Amino acid sequence: MxxxxxxxxxxxxxxxxxxxxxxxxxxxxxxxxxxxxxxxxxxxxxxxxxxxxxxxxxxxxxxxxxxxxxxxxxxxxxxxxxxxxxxxxxxxxxxxxxxxxxxxxxxxxxxxxxxxxxxxxxxxxxxxxxxxxxxxxxxxxxxxxxxxxxxxxxxxxxxxxxxxxxxxxxxxxxxxxxxxxxxxxxxxxxxxxxxxxxxxxxxxxxGDLTRESLRLQNIYLPSPAQRMAWLAENLPNLPGSGIIYTLTVRDANRVANWLTIQGINVKAYHGDLESESRITLEDELLNNQIKALVATTALGMGFDKPDLGFVIHYQRPGSVVHYYQQVGRAGRAVDAAYGVLLSGDEDDEITNYFINTAFPPQIHTQQVLDALNQATEGLSVPQLEQNLNLSRGQIDKVLKLLSLEFPSPVSKQGSKWYANPINYRPDIEKITKLTEIRRQEQAKMSEYMQSTECLMAFLAKELDDPHPVNCGKCAVCLSMPLLPVTCSIEMVNQAVIYLRRSNQIIEPRKQWPSQALSSYNFSGNIKNNLIAEAGRALSLWGDAGWGELVKQGKYRDNHFDDALVQSMREMIQRWQPQPFPTWVTCVPSLNRPELVPNFAQRLANQLRLPFKPIVRKVHQTKLQKSMSNSYQQAHNLNGAFVIDTFPGMSGAVFLVDDMVDSRWTFTVIAALLRSAGSGQVFPVALALNSLGQGE
CATH class of the missing domain: 3.40.50.300 (P-loop containing nucleotide triphosphate hydrolases)
Structure with missing residues (x-):
């Protein structure tokens, strides 16, 4: 046989x-x-x-x-x-x-x-x-x-x-x-x-886990601009084609765009793409038609290209298992391939986010069970959103984990979920242990970055390979870097400028959450004559580029720097929305009544447009970032704003805010402005508050 x-x-x-x-x-x-x-x-x-x-x-x-x-x-x-x-x-x-x-x-x-x-x-x-x-x-x-x-x-x-x-x-x-x-x-x-x-x-x-063809090296470059500069300078010199892994979709898109601007043929790959697009991109890499895919873990297990010349990590993964799995894609059928781990200051923040959201907190589980126990007719997920200040993702995660318990405290019939007569007790001890293991794995990756022993042996040992051996080929074994560990100041400066011009699109919302905005009678699809236009945010909150300066202005100085006004004006000039607005207004705040109007007034002066603070807030609302799903975010704004009209408001308008979280504030005020007789509404914000997690 x-x-x-x-x-x-x-x-x-x-x-x-x-x-x-x-x-x-x-x-x-x-x-x-x-x-x-x-x-x-x-x-x-x-x-x-x-x-x-x-x-x-x-x-x-x-x-x-x-x-x-x-x-x-x-x-x-x-x-x-x-x-x-x-x-x-x-x-x-x-x-x-x-x-x-x-x-x-x-x-x-x-x-x-x-x-x-x-x-x-x-x-x-x-x-x-x-x-x-x-x-x-x-x-x-x-x-x-x-x-x-x-x-x-x-x-x-x-x-x-x-x-x-x-x-x-x-x-x-x-x-x-x-x-x-x-x-x-x-x-x-x-x-x-x-x-x-x-x-x-x-x-x-x-079997033996050592990858004999891999040449491993770790390089610490604290800022995104330094790592982007390093990639731009070193990618063209690497053999064949490969993969650059990022921890977030946002970074996959941003790094791919930067390298494309630098004349390097790369494309972004992540779970937000349609399956047909992903297949096309995989084929382009398999056929060496591109230098690299800049990918999240969506391009992970199962992707097989034996002659992959390199795998570079733009950020440090959360565990040795993940790192070994990803770097092991390189060099299966070639004599030498590079595995380079770049690491930066934001790595721990992103990994902590993943660890903290891996399991539903006990309170989320209890809230879902309480809501279902009180509903004799059962509840659909949209109905749970109306009852609970939890995101759809949080609700789905709770329901999935509960449905896998045996016996299960919940069951699904059609689109509705029901509580079963089960006295359910979550295994808190196990969740605590698992979270601690994740923390230990994160610490091991930090240790790997600093390792003075063979890097391949370190990985094999962590995966309990019974016979780890020194590879003799990594930067530690050779006592010298395989690739440069620094990059030129000129390229770093170019990357900083790129990050400062990496404006984020604020996509308009297109449908009102059912029954969330009864005071305004907003329901169903948002009508074309009420919808906001696609807007722009200058930065990502706290990010390289302008994000850190926005954070300082909001929470330390209570005043936004003139450099942000100038940069916003330049962004608008590059953007050139049509029809170009004829006036400027802003989102009001009862907590900080001067902060955004002051910025909007200075921006209007720079644009040589009149500033008209005609949006009034008539009652206090909770912070939008504390609202977890679309229904709660929109309902939080129900009846909160009124519009004072003025002659000449029929032209298009810039609607200014400092932060955009859920986009519902922009959506509601845009609809109110249009109802009051304004022209098209173009939202602009200093920062988009999104960690951009995901695959």
Whole structure:
């Protein structure tokens, strides 16, 4: 059978001289001949997908049923599926992007015409999928595969709640079905948890995690401008094409734009892009049509480009696991590739944000449960938003985690959620421990930045590789930098100017939250004659560029510097909104009645336009930043403003504020101004208050 498997391997890889890597054949044999449960821990690029595709082919030849593969990476598996097709393995997928194909896939699956079904863990939450597809084939599944198995463990850094459903599915399946779990990043703590969940009979095969081709180096450059300058000067000299990782979507866009201006062919990649755009970008990188993708972790597990020449981190990730996983994308099939970790002053702030928002606070969970317990008819998520000052994301997170508890204190019928008669107690001790582990991981990454031991050995040790060895190729082993650790003052100055001109677009809101603004009778879609135009913010709050100066003016000086007035005028001149406004007004405040009007008056003088403070605030409101969802943010402003009219207000107008949080203040006042007879309303603000987190 080994010869047959080797023949399939060579067909799959389209390479007549290919051979099994150490551990590949042994894993296939374990699954096909002994029908074992197996956890394979091997470095990225080792070929874990070949194990389950070849095992599927051999099992199907023996008359076994189809394989089920659960993976969070379906969009990134096009190459692997193509390899499977070369050995006659018919793969099909059911996911959110191919709904029109579901019925055809179901018919083929039930007829035994599918060899391997690829699904995301989220699909297991779908009752219809479980009852109409999974249940009918459950007794004849040939192989059950859990890709990226570290996601099962909530002790791992990539825990995904929907993976909890996998354990329950496995418990319901016949015990003689072979099971393969694969990962590149599992330390002993995570392995023990996976064994605990998948069963004590789970065998573990762990490979060597050292990446021999990688040249590792760490460089501390405190400010974003320094790191952007370093990238502009060093990227053109790096071999091949690669990935630059950022922690936020905002930074992916901003760094990509900066490097493009510098004449370097890069593009931004993140989870906010449509799947078709992401596929196009992946192909451009795979085909070396661009120098780099500037990406969030959305380009993470599963992306396979063997000749990737470098992976650079613009900021320090939150854990060694994440770093190893990402830097390990480089140099799989080349002799030398660079892994450079840049680190800056904002790294801890961003990582802290992720740690602090990883689990819903107990009070959020209790608020959701209390609201559901009081609602005998159940509540939809929009209704929960009206009842609670929680964001939709916070509510969704609470409901998802509660629905995965066993027994669950909540259940969903149609669009509504109901409380179940369960005396639910959150595991506070476990959440505290997990948060402490995240803090320890963050500290380990800080330690890695300062490491005086081999960088590759440091990473391998942290991942509990039993045989870490010095690589002899990193900056520490060679006692010298592989790449320059500084950049020119001229380039840093250019980056500072770029950051100061990185104005943020204030997108107009287009729909009123239901019943939030009854005093104004605003409901439904915002009419064209009431909607604000797309506006501009000079900076991001507290950011490099102007953000820090805005923060000082608001909270230290109670006065905005003339440099901000000048810069705002220059921004407006570059922007040239049409029709160009004929007057200026501002958002009033009862707490600081002079701060914004004073700035708006000076800006109007610079623009040589009249300043008309005709927006009045008639009752105190809570701070918009303390409101957590659209309903609460809009409702907070209900009846708060009135407009005094004046002759000549029919021209377009600049509406000035210092900070923009939810955009509802601009939206409501713009609608009131238009109702009172003004022309188009162009919002302008000194700073956009957004951490820009996400993938």
């Amino acid at each position: 080994k010869e047959e498997a080797l023949s399939f391997l060579r067909q799959a890889l389209n390479k007549p001289t290919a051979n099994f890597r150490p551990g590949q054949w042994e894993s296939i044999q374990e699954l096909v001949e002994r029908r074992s449960r197996l956890l394979v821990i091997q470095r990225t690029g080792w070929g874990k997908s070949l194990v389950y595709f070849l095992a599927t082919r051999l099992l199907r030849d023996q008359g076994a049923g189809c394989s089920i593969l659960i993976s969070p990476l379906l969009a990134l598996m096009r190459n692997q599926i193509a390899a499977a097709q070369r050995i006659g393995v018919k793969a099909a997928t059911i996911n959110s992007s191919n709904q029109e194909e579901w019925e055809v896939v179901k018919i083929k699956l039930l007829a035994g015409e599918v060899d391997i079904l690829l699904i995301s863990p989220e699909r297991l939450a779908n009752d219809e999928f479980r009852e109409n597809i999974l249940l009918p084939i459950s007794q004849r599944i040939g192989l059950f595969v859990v890709d990226e198995a570290h996601c099962i463990s909530d002790w791992g850094h990539d825990f995904r709640p929907d993976y909890q459903r996998i354990v329950r599915i496995l418990q319901a399946l016949p015990q003689n079905i072979p099971v393969l779990a694969t990962t590149a990043t599992a330390n002993n703590r995570v392995v023990d948890d996976i064994i605990n969940q998948l069963g004590a009979n789970l065998q573990v095969r762990r």
